[in-house]
Amino acid sequence: MKKIKGGITAPKGFKASGMHCGIKKSGKKDLALICSDVMANAAATFTSNKVKAAPILVSMEHIKSGKAQAIIANSGCANACTGSDGLEDAQIMAKATASALNINGENVLVASTGSIGSKLPLKEILNGIRILSKRVSVSGGGEAADAILTTDTRRKEIAVQIKAGGRTITIGGIAKGAGMIAPNMATLFSFITTDADVHSSNLKNYLKESVDKSFNMTVVDRDTSTNDCVFILANGMAKNKALRGKDEKEFKQALDLVCEYLAKEIARDGEGATKLIEVRVAGAKSVNDAKLIARSVAGSDLVKSAIFGEDPNFGRIMAALGYSGADVKQDLTSVYIGDTQVVNGGKAVFFDQKEAKKHLKGKEVLINIILAQGASIATAWGCDLTYEYVKINAQYHT
């Protein structure tokens, strides 16, 4: 497996473009179109929030066939809590994209991110779709990556190549993270393309497995969006043989890498964040327990603000793992901050404050939790809680 340049248009047969169509007052890009030259097998994961945005409802319907050929996504307006009008708007977005690309409306996936409760500026979007459908190109992947961003401070994209099924297979992905120009939700998008030939039922399983280990282990503020979604399109243009055994493993590892890279980028670029926090749990009774603990520690406001203050505050880590809901035996629990052991068998140990603080001064903080209750592991990613987070989310007015 090797990393290559580019993102969503690195795999064969994918084109994209992004532009400012008129949603964001800032004039920044706000509409992205991604399409495949041929019909692709497709899979998706969606927010678990019971309150779902209109584009989520439309895409959930469209993904049922296991096929898709295009993704239309806007930033600056979430089209959530907009009732039946909003649903119609999302359907119109899909149909307009399909008609501009001369494909079927049901093969277009729709995604929106931005303020909740306001109506899409449909005229601007439809005009934008007409322009983008003519402009899509292999060099337009970066533009599309930019057009889905909101309060993100930088573009998030990756592409990797593997040899499998007798061919070179490429996987590319883009994502957006926490916040918006008009921040309303820690909304998460990721769109992934590949030229691999993979059956859509396999694709669905692979995506779910990768997302569970990556995006679903990322916490910025424990607020699950109404608009989260991850889409993958596999257009088969690599013309590989069926991926079995070693080849299947190689593909899944590559997809894992793409998802993990993008998930970490989202955490690192969380609203107001100055540090990436990685919480590794080992020795849990079950994978579920390991995940509960990792997410609980990575999501704790007290742990997050201690790390912003570069304070080796192991007590907050112990408290957060204790209330995680997992089966935790405190006497069997040990904690490391970087390489410094701070808790042994549930008890505070004397440790080198200087060494721990040196680690905390870095841009990536590692918390290792060893439970001695089983063999299960999990990793979660988060970011520190800063004045800037409060500022971003308090100063915005709807």
Added chain:
Amino acid sequence: MKKIKGGITAPKGFKASGMHCGIKKSGKKDLALICSDVMANAAATFTSNKVKAAPILVSMEHIKSGKAQAIIANSGCANACTGSDGLEDAQIMAKATASALNINGENVLVASTGSIGSKLPLKEILNGIRILSKRVSVSGGGEAADAILTTDTRRKEIAVQIKAGGRTITIGGIAKGAGMIAPNMATLFSFITTDADVHSSNLKNYLKESVDKSFNMTVVDRDTSTNDCVFILANGMAKNKALRGKDEKEFKQALDLVCEYLAKEIARDGEGATKLIEVRVAGAKSVNDAKLIARSVAGSDLVKSAIFGEDPNFGRIMAALGYSGADVKQDLTSVYIGDTQVVNGGKAVFFDQKEAKKHLKGKEVLINIILAQGASIATAWGCDLTYEYVKINAQYHT
């Protein structure tokens, strides 16, 4: 039922005192002793955190008999993650208190709050216990209320009187909330006394019911402490007849009022808080669902920072109720900020921004959520998320 002056020493036969024994560097009070002239029936609720502080483990053991005569509590050091040494220290605290008061060690409840992972300064505490045991008085309730505070900005106490079982019965309570001089945990204490004669098994049920509706519905930062506890001592000195029917109801309402008052005081005085947030849910399918929704909205960092910014950001409220885990049908959900309806049947409504903002400028913000899915209700309390919260929790160094 009427409110009266005072707190924990308002009921007959209770004395208390508080002092600085030498734990806090600031010189503020850090040791409280509360005792009853006679043996009291007692009940307690404890933190659900799997990581439990030593005093919690000792008090869990001591409450088993359903009897207690004294509470010894310190602030400034949590005696958590201190292993078997810490357990021994907590036991010594109980024994020393018992011997100074000439009662049984098993009838003393112990509580500690403060930094996790450091050892209690036992010499100072033992000296303090000797002094306090001579100084306890009916006028010392306020001192005891002060001595359990940490980053709290003010004393929290209440006393109420009812006529029941043919007598005047008094219930008094004190509490501490979110933070410490050396803040490490949003630790919560509440100690309640009453001169009512109530069987300890009834007392246990009454306390659990009241705590579930009050303290357990309070959220400052979704970090459950290792040291939370609520104790109630009923010494029977009101010499009332058994509380049945109307009398039992009256007693439970009075206990509810005491717990709710103290819980709201804790939320209002949350670390860095400028506003109390009350989230009322009605029309949920079950009480459990109503509670999940109320707590989820009151605890959302995004809702909390919007309220700090005085922004009627209903989208974040919808998102937080959607991910609460409760059965929510978005099309049947309506939301009010104060008296202003902002969402109707899942859809944003045009509303009077001025009116909503006027409500948000106040010190108490009310969010009303109407679900139209059933008849169950619940209320939760929280506070806004401010720069000051981050400052308090980032600037402290262990």
